[in-house]
Amino acid sequence: MGLDKVTDKPHERLAAFLAPELADVNALIRERMSSEHAPRIPEVTAHLIEAGGKRLRPMLTLASAKACGYDGPYHIHLAATVEFIHTATLLHDDVVDESGQRRGRPTANLLWDNKSSVLVGDYLFARAFQLMTDSENMRVLRILSNAAATIAEGEVLQLTAAQDLSTTEDVYLQVVRGKTAALFSAATQVGGVLAGESEEVIQGLFDYGDALGIAFQIVDDLLDYWGTEQTGKNIGDDFRERKLTLPLIKAVAKADADERAFWQRTIAKGDQRDGDLDHAITLLTAHDTLNETRDVALEWADRSKAALNAVPDGEIKTMLADIADYVVARLR
Amino acid sequence: MGLDKVTDKPHERLAAFLAPELADVNALIRERMSSEHAPRIPEVTAHLIEAGGKRLRPMLTLASAKACGYDGPYHIHLAATVEFIHTATLLHDDVVDESGQRRGRPTANLLWDNKSSVLVGDYLFARAFQLMTDSENMRVLRILSNAAATIAEGEVLQLTAAQDLSTTEDVYLQVVRGKTAALFSAATQVGGVLAGESEEVIQGLFDYGDALGIAFQIVDDLLDYWGTEQTGKNIGDDFRERKLTLPLIKAVAKADADERAFWQRTIAKGDQRDGDLDHAITLLTAHDTLNETRDVALEWADRSKAALNAVPDGEIKTMLADIADYVVARLR
Numbered sequence: 001m002g003l004d005k006v007t008d009k010p011h012e013r014l015a016a017f018l019a020p021e022l023a024d025v026n027a028l029i030r031e032r033m034s035s036e037h038a039p040r041i042p043e044v045t046a047h048l049i050e051a052g053g054k055r056l057r058p059m060l061t062l063a064s065a066k067a068c069g070y071d072g073p074y075h076i077h078l079a080a081t082v083e084f085i086h087t088a089t090l091l092h093d094d095v096v097d098e099s100g101q102r103r104g105r106p107t108a109n110l111l112w113d114n115k116s117s118v119l120v121g122d123y124l125f126a127r128a129f130q131l132m133t134d135s136e137n138m139r140v141l142r143i144l145s146n147a148a149a150t151i152a153e154g155e156v157l158q159l160t161a162a163q164d165l166s167t168t169e170d171v172y173l174q175v176v177r178g179k180t181a182a183l184f185s186a187a188t189q190v191g192g193v194l195a196g197e198s199e200e201v202i203q204g205l206f207d208y209g210d211a212l213g214i215a216f217q218i219v220d221d222l223l224d225y226w227g228t229e230q231t232g233k234n235i236g237d238d239f240r241e242r243k244l245t246l247p248l249i250k251a252v253a254k255a256d257a258d259e260r261a262f263w264q265r266t267i268a269k270g271d272q273r274d275g276d277l278d279h280a281i282t283l284l285t286a287h288d289t290l291n292e293t294r295d296v297a298l299e300w301a302d303r304s305k306a307a308l309n310a311v312p313d314g315e316i317k318t319m320l321a322d323i324a325d326y327v328v329a330r331l332r
Numbered sequence: 333m334g335l336d337k338v339t340d341k342p343h344e345r346l347a348a349f350l351a352p353e354l355a356d357v358n359a360l361i362r363e364r365m366s367s368e369h370a371p372r373i374p375e376v377t378a379h380l381i382e383a384g385g386k387r388l389r390p391m392l393t394l395a396s397a398k399a400c401g402y403d404g405p406y407h408i409h410l411a412a413t414v415e416f417i418h419t420a421t422l423l424h425d426d427v428v429d430e431s432g433q434r435r436g437r438p439t440a441n442l443l444w445d446n447k448s449s450v451l452v453g454d455y456l457f458a459r460a461f462q463l464m465t466d467s468e469n470m471r472v473l474r475i476l477s478n479a480a481a482t483i484a485e486g487e488v489l490q491l492t493a494a495q496d497l498s499t500t501e502d503v504y505l506q507v508v509r510g511k512t513a514a515l516f517s518a519a520t521q522v523g524g525v526l527a528g529e530s531e532e533v534i535q536g537l538f539d540y541g542d543a544l545g546i547a548f549q550i551v552d553d554l555l556d557y558w559g560t561e562q563t564g565k566n567i568g569d570d571f572r573e574r575k576l577t578l579p580l581i582k583a584v585a586k587a588d589a590d591e592r593a594f595w596q597r598t599i600a601k602g603d604q605r606d607g608d609l610d611h612a613i614t615l616l617t618a619h620d621t622l623n624e625t626r627d628v629a630l631e632w633a634d635r636s637k638a639a640l641n642a643v644p645d646g647e648i649k650t651m652l653a654d655i656a657d658y659v660v661a662r663l664r
Contacts, residue, residue: 035485035488037485037486037489037506037510038485038486038488038489038492039492040488040491040492041485041488089454092450092451092454095427095446095447095450114427114446115427115491116488116491118424118427118450119424119484119487119488119491120484120488122421122424122453122457122480122483122484122487123481123484123485123488125454125457125480125484126477126478126480126481126483126484127481129461129473129477129480130474130477130478130481133470133473133474133477136470138465138468138470141461141465141473142462142465145458145461145462145465146458146462148454148457148458148461149455149458149459149462151454151458152451152452152454152455152457152458153367153369153370153373153455154369155451155454156367156370156372156373156448156451156452156455157369157370159372159447159448159451160370160371160372174369178369
């Protein structure tokens with residue numbers, strides 16, 4: 001089963017365990033992202049899909065199906081579906097974020113990228129839907145198309161909440177549930193549905209993916225202020241894009257008049273100067289909101305593990321629980 | 333059946349005949365484009381979906397299903413699906429075209445629109461897939477997800493063919509089949525599938541929609557050089573965006589050295605000056621490529637009517653044939 005290499009990282013352990021299936025997923029992805037008529041498509045997607053993606057989401061589908069004893073072929077298709085949806089949203093996020101950042105690249109180049117990103121993303125979305133129809137399972141189709149709608153809703157909600165200092169933790173949770181957790185929970189849920197599991201198990205898998213996705217995104221948002229070279233995250237992107245993420249929302253709630261004026265200028269108005277990011281981090285640290293945010297992430301990781309109670313015992317279930325630890329381990 | 337008003341326009345006659353179904357489609361569209369969590373979504377889509385769209389594509393689905401005697405409820409869902417896919421592609425085209433045109437609007441506004449257009453388009457795509465799952469018909473799902481992939485492929489192909497003077501009529505036909513005809517043919521084909529028709533009828537409906545869509549797009553491309561106030565088309569958009577459409581491809585093929593240099597400068601290099609559009613139209617007229625393009629459109633309209641031979645006779649079939657005339661009537 002490919003477990004010859006011993007590793008400490010739960011993610012790599014799961015990847016080794018799922019190696020044969022992951023190879024099938026990769027082959028299917030390569031096959032389905034090609035385009036007879038438009039060779040530009042694989043050019044645009046290749047760097048995203050080939051280049052060392054962790055394949056976390058497709059692994060969740062494979063693992064969930066196998067944890068429920070599924071032995072058909074369609075978890076491969078659904079894992080590829082999930083990766084296509086993920087890649088399509090990355091491409092479309094790129095349009096959004098790149099435009100917002102205005103990195104000073106030549107406009108023509110920027111726009112060319114935007115065009116390709118939008119249309120190739122659309123192609124991957126459509127390919128994802130084609131792939132899921134291969135399963136011939138209506139409930140699976142409904143779950144995944146609901147997830148796609150929820151992802152888009154979450155992204156739009158994030159757009160309207162950006163720059164808005166009155167954004168609450170509830171709205172933040174809704175955004176995170178949409179833009180990130182919806183695909184995690186669909187990825188795990190369809191594994192159980194495909195295996196014909198009981199509603200209790202299917203719900204457990206959904207809850208596991210939902211909480212895992214929320215923990216994952218909160219960690220991501222936290223590392224945007226707390227990252228180090230090791231985490232590989234670029235610090236300050238969310239601040240520059242004026243996104244209201246959890247550490248910031250918590251700090252705004254505790255702000256005195258001076259601090260409020262600072263957030264008003266930098267986030268609401270977008271007037272950012274040298275040293276502002278450092279000052280923002282100082283405020284987050286002073287109010288302890290980075291630690292508080294970490295605690296929230298750890299709590300969701302715990303909920304995610306608790307949801308696994310409903311899932312059949314076995315080696316894979318243990319690995320799924322380890323993945324929940326792994327997702328928050330970047331914080332330690 | 334709402335035929336109390338007499339009209340000469342085949343499109344309006346069909347709309348009157350389908351009035352009860354169209355009302356259901358409109359109600360379903362309004363219901364499904366709303367978003368509990370992201371009120372921005374209906375804001376963005378409303379002007380596109382409410383404002384006097386001709387609803388040609390959804391009418392094709394309704395009419396095809398009814399022509400085959402379908403009496404279930406799901407042609408309404410599929411008609412709404414088709415309109416959602418159409419609206420999503422319009423929103424995403426907007427990103428592409430708007431960026432390319434740089435209409436001199438403030439950048440912030442332009443980018444805000446781009447963000448909303450991409451994400452709300454994604455939402456409509458996802459909603460379209462949700463809607464089609466309501467039909468619980470796997471073949472319908474496959475046809476419509478194939479169409480969505482073909483549309484995106486056509487758009488990407490158009491992107492790579494733009495500015496490229498070596499674009500052939502074959503490539504042009506591929507682009508048109510993708511970006512426009514794929515949705516027309518899917519719209520008509522699913523009507524027959526839903527009604528459980530024979531393969532011959534289903535193929536006939538597909539061929540009708542395919543040829544109709546091609547005729548429709550060729551006329552659209554022609555009017556970009558040949559438009560008048562009556563057609564409501566803005567002349568010269570394709571020229572400015574350096575798109576290789578049929579009139580241009582035919583003129584480039586007949587160009588002498590001087591003319592080639594002109595196309596090289598204006599289309600390949602994009603160096604366009606005052607009077608260039610007029611000169612381009614002069615060249616198209618001199619080589620008679622506008623008339624030649626019109627003849628190609630008329631030929632496709634004829635093929636579209638011929639394909640209806642396979643479709644059950646009746647009032648609706650006559651109306652569908654009239655629609656083919658209507659699509660090219662803008663040329664006369």
